[in-house]
Amino acid sequence: MSDTSRIAVSAVQPGVDDSAELIEAVAQRRDRAAFAELFRRFAPRVKAFVMRSGADPDLAQEVAQETMVLVWRRAETFDRTRAGAATWIFTIARNKRIDLLRRATHAGFDPEDYVLFSTEAPESADNAAIGRQVRERIGAVMQALTPDQIEVLRMAFFQDKSHSVIAREMKLPLGTVKSRIRLALSRLREAMQSDVP
Numbered sequence: 001m002s003d004t005s006r007i008a009v010s011a012v013q014p015g016v017d018d019s020a021e022l023i024e025a026v027a028q029r030r031d032r033a034a035f036a037e038l039f040r041r042f043a044p045r046v047k048a049f050v051m052r053s054g055a056d057p058d059l060a061q062e063v064a065q066e067t068m069v070l071v072w073r074r075a076e077t078f079d080r081t082r083a084g085a086a087t088w089i090f091t092i093a094r095n096k097r098i099d100l101l102r103r104a105t106h107a108g109f110d111p112e113d114y115v116l117f118s119t120e121a122p123e124s125a126d127n128a129a130i131g132r133q134v135r136e137r138i139g140a141v142m143q144a145l146t147p148d149q150i151e152v153l154r155m156a157f158f159q160d161k162s163h164s165v166i167a168r169e170m171k172l173p174l175g176t177v178k179s180r181i182r183l184a185l186s187r188l189r190e191a192m193q194s195d196v197p
Contacts, residue, residue: 050093152170
């Protein structure tokens with residue numbers, strides 16, 4: 001029995017998650033059957049994940065497809081000692097969603113959209129609770145930022161503008177823009193590291 005056949009057989013056994021082995025098969029041998037199984041398992045879950053964050057079905061489908069293309073292209077970067085297969089794939093999806101939002105510069109920055117800052121896939125009730133706590137903590141900090149700090153974050157991270165472009169558009173010294181971004185990110189980082197929201 002070939003490696004691919006063994007993987008395919010284990011895929012139907014209840015309670016067995018061999019997603020990491022499937023990614024490694026793609027990385028090592030460009031195994032199309034392993035990738036097809038990954039696509040079957042994760043594309044619908046990624047689409048649902050993106051839709052839960054407020055995306056419409058077309059955007060969610062696009063994110064799911066682009067995510068799976070990146071799984072194929074970047075499979076060799078997967079390291080099971082650093083993250084589980086699902087977490088790795090959902091992180092790619094999250095980043096792809098943010099990339100698409102950055103491109104849609106006409107869309108405004110919504111400080112209520114805390115899902116943008118979530119890095120974990122909704123794999124279990126524990127992960128969901130932790131993710132909710134993180135989003136609440138970040139949300140509280142975002143509400144405490146000044147409008148100027150929120151604006152520079154929006155321009156830098158969602159419109160993908162350089163610091164010099166932001167300074168020119170806001171008619172501010174470059175040092176002021178950098179300071180505002182640094183202070184806002186410092187507050188977010190402190191919220192993430194503290195035990196109390």
